Amino acid sequence: MEIVPLGDSALIVRVRDRFEDAPDEALNEVLRTFRRLQDAAIPGVIELVPAYTTVAVFFDPLQIMAAGTEPNELLDWLSERIDAVVAAIGDRGRAEVFPARVVEIPVCYDPEFALDLERVAQHAQMSPNEIIDLHSTAKYRVNCIGFTPGFPYLSGLPKKLATPRHAEPRKKIPAGSVAIGGAQTGIYPQQSPGGWNVIGRTPLRLFDAARKPPVLLRAGDRVRFRVITRAEFESLKR
Amino acid sequence: MKIIVTRAGFLTSVQDLGRAGYRQFGVSLGGALDAFALRVANLLVGNNESAAGLEITFGGLQLRFADERVVAWCGGEFDVRSGSAPLPAGHAARLQAGKELRFGRPQSGCRSWLAISGGIDVPIVLGSRSTDLRASYGGVEGRVLRDGDILLLGARPGSSTLATTGIGLWTGPHDWVSPAKRDPMLRFVRGADWARFNASTLQRFTSESFAVSPDSDRMGVRLDGPELQRENNVDLISEAVAPGTIQVPPSGQPILLLGDCQTIGGYPKIAHVITVDLGIAAQLRAGDVVRFSEISLAEAHRLLLQRERELERFRIGLSLHDS
Numbered sequence: 391m392e393i394v395p396l397g398d399s400a401l402i403v404r405v406r407d408r409f410e411d412a413p414d415e416a417l418n419e420v421l422r423t424f425r426r427l428q429d430a431a432i433p434g435v436i437e438l439v440p441a442y443t444t445v446a447v448f449f450d451p452l453q454i455m456a457a458g459t460e461p462n463e464l465l466d467w468l469s470e471r472i473d474a475v476v477a478a479i480g481d482r483g484r485a486e487v488f489p490a491r492v493v494e495i496p497v498c499y500d501p502e503f504a505l506d507l508e509r510v511a512q513h514a515q516m517s518p519n520e521i522i523d524l525h526s527t528a529k530y531r532v533n534c535i536g537f538t539p540g541f542p543y544l545s546g547l548p549k550k551l552a553t554p555r556h557a558e559p560r561k562k563i564p565a566g567s568v569a570i571g572g573a574q575t576g577i578y579p580q581q582s583p584g585g586w587n588v589i590g591r592t593p594l595r596l597f598d599a600a601r602k603p604p605v606l607l608r609a610g611d612r613v614r615f616r617v618i619t620r621a622e623f624e625s626l627k628r
Numbered sequence: 629m630k631i632i633v634t635r636a637g638f639l640t641s642v643q644d645l646g647r648a649g650y651r652q653f654g655v656s657l658g659g660a661l662d663a664f665a666l667r668v669a670n671l672l673v674g675n676n677e678s679a680a681g682l683e684i685t686f687g688g689l690q691l692r693f694a695d696e697r698v699v700a701w702c703g704g705e706f707d708v709r710s711g712s713a714p715l716p717a718g719h720a721a722r723l724q725a726g727k728e729l730r731f732g733r734p735q736s737g738c739r740s741w742l743a744i745s746g747g748i749d750v751p752i753v754l755g756s757r758s759t760d761l762r763a764s765y766g767g768v769e770g771r772v773l774r775d776g777d778i779l780l781l782g783a784r785p786g787s788s789t790l791a792t793t794g795i796g797l798w799t800g801p802h803d804w805v806s807p808a809k810r811d812p813m814l815r816f817v818r819g820a821d822w823a824r825f826n827a828s829t830l831q832r833f834t835s836e837s838f839a840v841s842p843d844s845d846r847m848g849v850r851l852d853g854p855e856l857q858r859e860n861n862v863d864l865i866s867e868a869v870a871p872g873t874i875q876v877p878p879s880g881q882p883i884l885l886l887g888d889c890q891t892i893g894g895y896p897k898i899a900h901v902i903t904v905d906l907g908i909a910a911q912l913r914a915g916d917v918v919r920f921s922e923i924s925l926a927e928a929h930r931l932l933l934q935r936e937r938e939l940e941r942f943r944i945g946l947s948l949h950d951s
Contacts (some may be wrong), residue, residue, distance in 0.1 A: 394820045397872045397900030398928040402820055439651045439868045441892050446868030448651065451903075451929050452936050534866065535654040536892035537733050539763045543866070580763060588931035597653075599753045599765045605653045 391476060393469045399451055401465070402602050403427075403472060409533075413545050417533060421488065421610045423476060430475045432468070433457060436577035440609045441534035445551040447472065490531070492612045495577070497526065497568050497588040498623035505560075506553075506587035510570060513553045522617065524548050525589060530575065530613040540597030540605040544613055547575045559585035566591045567613070590615075591627040630694045631744065633777040635730070637688030637731060642748050642767035642779070643682040647756040651891045657871060658758045658766070660741050660911035661846060661887045665702035667939070668804050669743035671946055672700035672720040672796070674785040679747030680757035682773075684740045687731040689773075695725045697781065698745040702800075704737020704808040704911050713795075720796040737808025737911035746782035760911025761846065762888060798949045800942055808911035811837075813919045814884075814901045817928050819874065820867075821896035824859045832856065833898060834920055838882070842914040845890040849912050855880035858896055866894040872901040872909070874920075884909060902928040906933055 392404040405423050406416045424440040428446065434454035439446040453466055459467045499507065499522045511518045530546035537543075552573040558584060563569070567578045569586035578584060579596035595604045607613065618626070633640075645666065646659025660666035660683055682689070687706055700720045703707060708715045709730050715721050717740070721730065731740065750757050750767055759767025768777060792840040799805060822830070838853035856876045869875065873885045875895035884901060885893075886909065899920060901909055912918060922929075 395817060395900075395925055396820050396868060396897070397870050398817060398902050398925060398932065400868065400870050404867075404868055437649050437651055439891060441867050442865045444865075444867040446651075448868075448870070451932055455929065455933050461933055462926035464929050465925055534892060535652065535653065536866065537890055539650075539654045539656075539760075541654055582762070587908070598765075599763075603653060604650070604655070604754060609652070 393472060395465060396446060400446055400448045402466065403445045403447060403476075404443060405445060409442045413533070414531070417531065417610060418488065419484075420445055422479060422486070423484065424609075426475050426479055426483070427472065430471070432471045432475075434468075441536065448513070488610070490612045491608075492614065493607060494614050494616050495568075495592050495594060496618040496622065496626060497590040497592050497615045498618050498620055499526075500620045500623070503564075503567070503591035504589045505567075506563055506569075507589045510551065510553045510587050510589055514550050516550065521551065521589065524551060526615045526617045530615075532607050532609050532611045532613060533574075534609050535575075535605060535607065538578070538580060538582050538597075539599075540607070542576055542596070542607045542611075542613070544575045547573055548575070551575075553587045555585035556587070559583050563588060564591065566593060566596075568592060591623070593623050629744075629781050631697075631779050631781065632694065633689075633773050633775065633779065634691040634692050634728070635688060635690035636773040636775050636777065637684060637686070637690070639685040640689050640773040641683050641759040641761060642680050642750050642773075643683040643758045644756055645678045646758055646887065647754050647760070647766070650754050651868070654891050655754060656760060656762070656888050656891060658760050658888050659756065660758075661739060661743065662703065662807060662907035664804065664907050664935070665807065666741040666743065668800050669700045669702045669719070669741050669851075670747075671943060672718065672798075673698040673743045673745040673784070675743055675745060675747050676785075679743065679782070680750065681741050681743040681748065684731050684742060686738055687733045689731040691729045693723050693725060693727050693729070696722065697784065698722050699729060699742060701740050701742040702805040702807075703740025705735040706740050707732035707735075709739075711829065715795060722794065732798065734808070736810060738913040739872065739910055744781060746784045747783045749780040753774045760888070771817070801938070807907040809908055809921070812912075813921050814905045814909060815928070816874065816899040816901050817923065817925050818921050819897035819899040821864065821901045822898060825876075825898055826857065826859055829856050829858075830898075830947065833882075834922060837917045837919045840912045840914055840916040840918065842883075844912070844914065846886055848886055848889055849883060849884040849909065851882045851918070852855045853881070856882055864894055864896060866892045869893040869897065870900070872903065873897050873905055874892040874899040884912075886910060902931065904928070904931045913932050
């Protein structure tokens with residue numbers, strides 16, 4: 391584990407060096423660290439951001455200094471507390487298994503929604519239907535939420551489906567678009583620009599500022615896609 | 629209890645101190661790009677320092693007041709007037725009902741923050757009144773102001789720092805109320821990926837100057853200058869970024885992230901501009917030239933603490949000047 395400053399008001403706890411070798415293990419360790427740090431409620435810590443191999447810790451340096459820590463001791467003060475939280479996890483904590491939530495996302499692969507299905511099919515040298523079958527039967531996991539509010543980066547995309555991003559991003563990708571970017575798949579929660587290959591659309595709202603929590607998915611969740619017809623899409627949308 | 633936006637200007641939005649606490653859901657911090665300037669302006673009008681105000685980019689804004697309010701603004705070198713009377717940065721002024729306030733184009737810098745006694749009363753979304761223009765929520769329907777918008781104001785605070793009509797004499801330090809600088813030097817601490825850059829790149833970063841590209845916005849300032857070569861030209865595993873982070877995409881042209889930046893990114897982070905200098909960064913506009921100078925993390929924290937202590941004295945001073 392390594393702790394590196396991210397400017398003067400945040401730091402990054404690098405829990406692992408690599409992700410691809412053992413994504414599940416890496417993510418479990420990151421989430422364990424995230425939860426323990428959250429429970430520890432270190433004074434001055436504002437919020438935590440888990441992603442792939444790291445947990446970022448955002449803090450208020452003024453609050454920590456107001457409690458008596460000198461400016462030149464602040465990083466050490468915080469690092470010691472983070473180290474202690476991580477050390478306390480121990481082997482028993484590491485053996486603990488967190489049941490991941492499983493979320494099913496209905497996806498309509500209708501040609502009107504699947505702007506890049508042909509492109510993905512050509513790249514994979516498969517038929518569009520084979521792409522849909524493969525994409526909707528695989529098991530995915532949310533590595534992190536980012537890019538835009540509620541956007542899930544999912545691992546677990548079958549290797550055959552990996553498709554390079556568009557060199558020129560689209561200016562507008564509709565909300566709910568399910569897309570492939572390189573070896574990852576994701577869902578655009580709101581209309582936004584983007585370079586990923588759109589192959590379908592979900593009627594679900596992945597982000598709603600009025601909802602608590604505002605997101606449908608969180609880091610660590612397991613995700614499955616369920617194929618729905620255009621009619622089902624329209625009725626779920628309502 | 630309201631103001632009428634007679635002209636919305638180039639890009640004006642409602643902002644407060646931002647939306648902390650939701651980054652794990654991909655929600656940007658947002659808020660006034662110079663949070664300190666908004667805090668100072670709010671204190672000058674007797675508001676809680678986290679009250680929502682207006683962020684005005686490149687001016688052109690014209691407001692009409694439906695009732696009597698105290699106003700103050702901090703930011704770039706703008707020509708601000710009520711009628712023909714100029715209102716300098718960092719001074720509170722009491723405006724009678726029916727009065728207008730106009731922001732002209734800035735001589736230098738590009739943004740300013742206007743505080744109005746009572747604050748702007750838009751609904752709180754995810755703990756903040758700030759407008760997130762990219763995700764379209766907060767502020768006024770998640771958008772920039774338009775001509776004809778009517779903004780509700782909160783109740784006027786009981787204690788005002790300005791009893792009489794006219795412009796108050798009491799003001800803050802020049803650096804606080806007018807942070808825009810020509811060819812500024814921004815202080816930074818080493819980036820989380822500093823060691824991934826070779827010595828000559830680091831040398832170039834700290835010794836040469838960079839020009840602000842027109843392709844800059846509330847998310848970040850794009851910089852043109854000497855190409856910053858990366859040790860291995862691959863993107864890293866995505867991890868958190870923050871306002872102030874300077875990241876280097878494959879083009880080698882760095883991007884200085886501002887308040888509306890994404891929560892995570894995969895480009896190597898060469899440096900982080902210190903919190904105390906973010907207000908200067910928020911004034912950068914196309915063609916400006918900027919340099920970077922390294923300081924230690926302890927020094928960054930010392931500067932932050934020093935400024936906060938000065939703000940505390942300023943707050944006390946304001947209460948003593950209250951008549």
